[in-house]
Amino acid sequence: xxxxxxxxxxxxxxxxxxxxxxKTLLLLIGSVILIGLILAKMKVVxxxxxxxxxxxxxxxxxxxxxxxxxxxxxxxxxxxxxxxGRYVTGLPLGFGIDGIFILxxxxxxxxxxxxxxxxxxxxxxxxxxxxxxxxxxxxQIVNPExxxxxxxxxxxxxxxxxxxxIPLALLLIDTRKKLxxxxxxxxxxSVLATLKGMMQLFIGVDAAEQAWLDGGGAETHxxxxxxxxxxxxxxxxxxxANQGYTGVVFLIYSLTKKRLEKVIFISIGLLGFYGMxxxxxxxxxxxxxxxxxxxxxxxxxxxxxxxxxxxxIAMFIFFKYTTIGNGNDQIRRMRGAFDPNNKSLQVRxxxxxxxxxxxxxxxxxxxxGHGGVKAQRFLPNAFLxxxxxxxxxxxxxxxxxxxxxxxxxxxxxxxxxxxSYKVMFKIRDPIIKLRVGxxxxxxxxxxxxxxxxxxxxxxPTALLIYTSMAIxxxxxxxxxxxIEEDQNKSDKHNELLAT
Numbered sequence: 001x002x003x004x005x006x007x008x009x010x011x012x013x014x015x016x017x018x019x020x021x022x023k024t025l026l027l028l029i030g031s032v033i034l035i036g037l038i039l040a041k042m043k044v045v046x047x048x049x050x051x052x053x054x055x056x057x058x059x060x061x062x063x064x065x066x067x068x069x070x071x072x073x074x075x076x077x078x079x080x081x082x083x084x085g086r087y088v089t090g091l092p093l094g095f096g097i098d099g100i101f102i103l104x105x106x107x108x109x110x111x112x113x114x115x116x117x118x119x120x121x122x123x124x125x126x127x128x129x130x131x132x133x134x135x136x137x138x139x140q141i142v143n144p145e146x147x148x149x150x151x152x153x154x155x156x157x158x159x160x161x162x163x164x165x166i167p168l169a170l171l172l173i174d175t176r177k178k179l180x181x182x183x184x185x186x187x188x189x190s191v192l193a194t195l196k197g198m199m200q201l202f203i204g205v206d207a208a209e210q211a212w213l214d215g216g217g218a219e220t221h222x223x224x225x226x227x228x229x230x231x232x233x234x235x236x237x238x239x240x241a242n243q244g245y246t247g248v249v250f251l252i253y254s255l256t257k258k259r260l261e262k263v264i265f266i267s268i269g270l271l272g273f274y275g276m277x278x279x280x281x282x283x284x285x286x287x288x289x290x291x292x293x294x295x296x297x298x299x300x301x302x303x304x305x306x307x308x309x310x311x312x313i314a315m316f317i318f319f320k321y322t323t324i325g326n327g328n329d330q331i332r333r334m335r336g337a338f339d340p341n342n343k344s345l346q347v348r349x350x351x352x353x354x355x356x357x358x359x360x361x362x363x364x365x366x367x368x369g370h371g372g373v374k375a376q377r378f379l380p381n382a383f384l385x386x387x388x389x390x391x392x393x394x395x396x397x398x399x400x401x402x403x404x405x406x407x408x409x410x411x412x413x414x415x416x417x418x419x420s421y422k423v424m425f426k427i428r429d430p431i432i433k434l435r436v437g438x439x440x441x442x443x444x445x446x447x448x449x450x451x452x453x454x455x456x457x458x459x460p461t462a463l464l465i466y467t468s469m470a471i472x473x474x475x476x477x478x479x480x481x482x483i484e485e486d487q488n489k490s491d492k493h494n495e496l497l498a499t
Contacts (some may be wrong), residue, residue, distance in 0.1 A: 020034075027174040068172040069102025072185045073468070073477045074165070079189040079460040083232025086208045097157070097463075101164045106229070108171070121174060122167040126473040129411050134163040137368060140400060146367025151378040155369035158457055162466050169470035174477055179435065182471075183253060186464060190246040197231040197239065201278050216494060232459070240279030242461050244287030244449070245442045246272030252295055252438035256431045277331075282344075282451030289315065291445030296346040298423050298437045348390050348452075355387060355398060361364035365401035372398070372454075392450035394459055416443060418473035432472035432478045439468040 063069045077096055085093050108117060137159025143150055173179055205227070207215065213221060221228045221236055228236035247269045254265035276284045289312060296308035318324065325331035328416050359365065366384045369375060372395060375385035389395040397405040419440050443465055450456040456465060 014355035024264045027444045042072065062260070063103065064110055065171055067104055068110050068178060068181075070100055070107055071168050071172050071467075072181065074100045074104070075182070075185050075460070075463055076189055076262060078463040079193065079251060080232060081459055086212050086232075092299055094157075095155075096475055097161065097222040101161075101168075102292040104168060105164075106326075108168075110459075117171075119167070120170075121474065121477070122170045123414075124170060124473050126415055126469060127166055127170070129414070130163045130166045133407065133411060134159040136400070136404060140364070140368045141368045142402075143364050145362055145365065146370060147382065148367075148369065148378040149209065151369030152367065153369070153377070154374075157462065158368065165463060165466045166470045168463040169467045170474050172475075173467070173471060176432075176478055179471065179478065182467065183250070183265075185248060186246070187265070189460070190243065190250075190275075191268055193231045193233065193239065194243060195269045195380045197229040197243075197275050198277055200229050200231065201463045208250050214225070219449050223280075226280070231275070235390075236279045237281045237283065238279030238455060238461065240276045240284035241287055241446060241453060241455040241466075243272045243275030245291075245446050245461065245464070246283045247276060248288055249438045249442035250440055253435055281453070283449050285319075286448040286452070287445035291441040294420075294444040295437055295441040298420060298433075298440065300424055301440075348388075351390070352394060355384075355389075357393065358383065359397065359401065363403050364403045365397065365399045365404055368399050369388050370399055371395050389454065391452060392454040395454050395457075412447060415442060415473060416447070416468045419475060421476050428480050429473060431477065436472055437477050442471075443468055 063073075073095055081093055081096060088102075095293075112118075117266070137378070139157075140146060141149065142213065171352060173182055217230075217235075221230060229239065230236045231237040231239045234243065250265050250269035252274060254262050254269060259263050273288065275286070292308060293312060296305045299305065319335045320465070335486065366382075370379060370382065371384050372387070372389040373385065375382065379385050384398055389398050393405060393409070396408050421431050423437050423440065427436070446456055446461060446465060455461055
C-alpha cells in the first residue's frame, strides 16, 4: 500500500514525510551531487560560488517580498561604490546603481502583481519636476556643443537617478517606521565612513588608497605633508560635507527619540561632525552653520533662534578673528574658509570669469559629462575639460547652461520652500515637524556647501538628498495619524458634551 494513503488527506505533509516524494528525493540527491562536484573541481572558488548563490538567493527572495530593501541597497551601495573602485578596478561599478533601481522596480511590480501598483502616492509635483529635468538631461544628448556620448553616459545619474528614486521613495517610505529605517541605513554607513577616516588619520592609508594618491589624488589630498581625510568617498570635500550633513540631520532628529535610540542618533551626529572636522574641507563648515540656522528659523521660537544666532556669531568670531586652535591642522584649514583672500578662492573666481565669457553664447552649456577635469578621460583637449569647475552649481552651469542652472535651482528651492512652509504652518504633529525639519535643515546646509564643492550631485550625498526631497514632498503621509487621532478625540469629546 502506498504510504501517502495512510495519511489524513486534511493533514499537510511536512518534515521528513516530504522526502517520501520521489521528485523531492531526486532533487535533493541531485543537489548534493552537484554541490560535491563544484567543491571537488573548484575548491575554494567553489565554496565562494556556493555562498554567493545562497546569499544571493536569500537576498532576491527578500527583495521581491519587501521591495524597500532595494531602495536601502541603493543607498548603501551609493556610500561604498567609489571606495570599492579603489580596490576592484576594470569593472563598470557605476552601473551597479542602475541595476539596483531596475531590480527594485521589477520587485515592486511582481510584489503587487495581483492588485497592481497604486501610483497615487507618486503623483506629486516633485515627480513632474523630476520627469521634466530628466527630459532636459536627455535633450543634452543632441546639444550642439556636446562632443561625446560616452561623457553623457558617465553623467547620466544627474537626471536618471533623481527620476527613478523619487517615485520609489514616495511609494515605499510611507510610514514613520520606514522613515526611521532609512535613517538607520544612512547612519550605519556614515559611522563606517567616519571610522574609516579615523583609520586613515591615525594608522595611515592602505595600499589601494596609496595607489590612488600616487595616481593624482595627492595633488589635492596631501597638502604640506598633511593628509586630507577622504575615507571611502570620492574625495575629502564630499566626505567632509556629507558627514556634516549627517551631523545636522541626526542631531536634530535625535530630539524626537528617547532612551537608547536618542543616544544612538546623538552619537551618529557627533561622529558625523568629527568626520567633517578631520576631512580638512573648509567649505564643509557651511553645512552645520546654514543647517542649524535653518532649523532655528523652522522652530519659530524666538528664544531658540536668538541662542542659535549668538552661537553662530561666536563660531564666526572664533574662526575669523582668533588663532585659537591653529596648532590643529583641521581647525587651521577650516579657518581658511573665512579668509576672502584665500588663494584657492581666488583661483575659483578667476575660473568662473573665464567660463562666463565662454558660456555667454551657449545657453544650453557644453553637454553633460563635458565639464571639469573629470571630462579629460573623454575629451583630453577640450576647452571645458581644462578648467576645474569645483562648485556643483558651476558644474551644472558649464554642462547644462544658464537654462539648466536656473531650472535646477528652481527645483531645489521649490521643494525646500514648500516643505518649509508645511513644517512651519501646516503640520500639526511636533514630532514630524522635527523629523522633516531635520531633513530640510540638512539639505539647506548641503545646498550652501555645494557652492564651493561639487557636493549635492556626488555620491553618496545625491541619493540621500533625492530621498529626503521625496519625503519632504510627502510629509502629509506622516502627519495623518495625528490628524485622525485628534479627530477621534474631538468626536469623543463632543459625545461627552452631548451626554
